[in-house]
Amino acid sequence: MGCVCEELLGKDVPVSPECIGNLWLFRNLEQEDVLALVSAAERRIYQAREVIFHQGDPAHRMFLIKAGRVKLSKVHEDGHEITLDMRKPGDFLGEQMLSEETDYPVSAVCMERTLICGFTRERFEALVRERPNIGLQVIRNLSERIHLLTDRAESLSLSNLEDRLYRILVAVAKEHGRRTARGYAIHFPLTHEELSFLVGAHRVSITRAMGKLRETGRISREGRTLLICEEPWS
Template sequence: MTYLNCMADLWLFDSLNETEKGDIRKLFHRPEYLKGEYLFNEGEPASSIFLVTQGRVKLLKTSEGGKEIALGYITPNQLFGEEVLFDDSVHSFAAVAVEDTRLCACYKSDFESLLAQNSQLSLKVIKGLGEKIRRITEQFADVAIYDTRSSLSRTLVRLAREHGQETADGMKLNFRLTHDDLGALVGSSRVMITNVMKSLKIAGIVRDDLDHKMVISRWFLNEPFIEEPASPAARSADCDCYQR
């Protein structure tokens, strides 16, 4: 998950100077959503990129049987939907505010108009896109390397660090996840997730709390192979994205 202090810090704009980033910032608008309100539904045309500045958003998908599956949670300083800038697509999932939420958003149409007016800016953006494609190729190679147990372990640690609450022996997720939810997060079947979860509990890596929320053991959180997520800088509120 991408962590940003301002949408102008998106990887796509890394090569831009401050004046050019200022032009990007002028495109932003700041919608607000109440708890339970949908930002968009699955199947709707994708038209915006979003940065959460306050609150929390749940990404979910509906199965053929009508069951909602949680794909993940977006919290402040996290970005989602950036693929819309390069693809005329529809949303493959829905997004709903799980608490009152404020966003910084940019319409695809506004972004395209700016690029059409500035050829040098367009070239810099294309260069940034090429670098991103290279990194994505490397990430696909990583997916091929890790088995389900490793992928699930790494996912649980990241969830704990992003959305966890300190306990005496580890980090407790502040929401419940079913085995179907976990399978969706790591691209595996519910049966496989069930078997892997049994082995993780036997190994003392994961346990269920009294309210059936998972606790990730402290010793495992300190394993060196788990990457720390990028931490937002303390002065993120100074950015225009975070101003009303």
């Protein structure tokens, strides 16, 4: 079964070569299960700055990103918005759907033109009933995801703020940037306020830490591009 995503987006938008069955949530499924997922998926194109779902909306759908990038943010009671994460092709949104009835704890906003493949709760549960192996493999893959989140938590335990910030920048660059001869490059805006949440430090402290990283040559800027120099031990 051929992928129709290229036809939907057109030639001007890069599309991940991976299809639904190769996304991390559905890895190692049998081919017939992959075909069932592809048949059940609903596809929709979102434009830059368009909201996929709002914080507090009922979590009735799960979205797989085929192309584009999505920012996850949360609004606190005082009205301040904080960025929790940025997702790329191959990631999925709305995992709360896999639990009991709940609401989305964050908002999802497209950072660029984005293609989403989605499943309703009803359709996904029907697939699992028809094909129990899908549910078993999803559980295994979610366990692997927990290990990745644990690694991020360990990076926050480093005592030195510059080291913590550098580790987070490398992690973001590996997922959302591109490899260069010197390390990694991030081509999209990443504010000090967003970094302050990811690292767990005050924005003013992030500004100072970024300055220290530039002084020591661990990061640099070329126009609007942030370059993260790879260290031998990283």
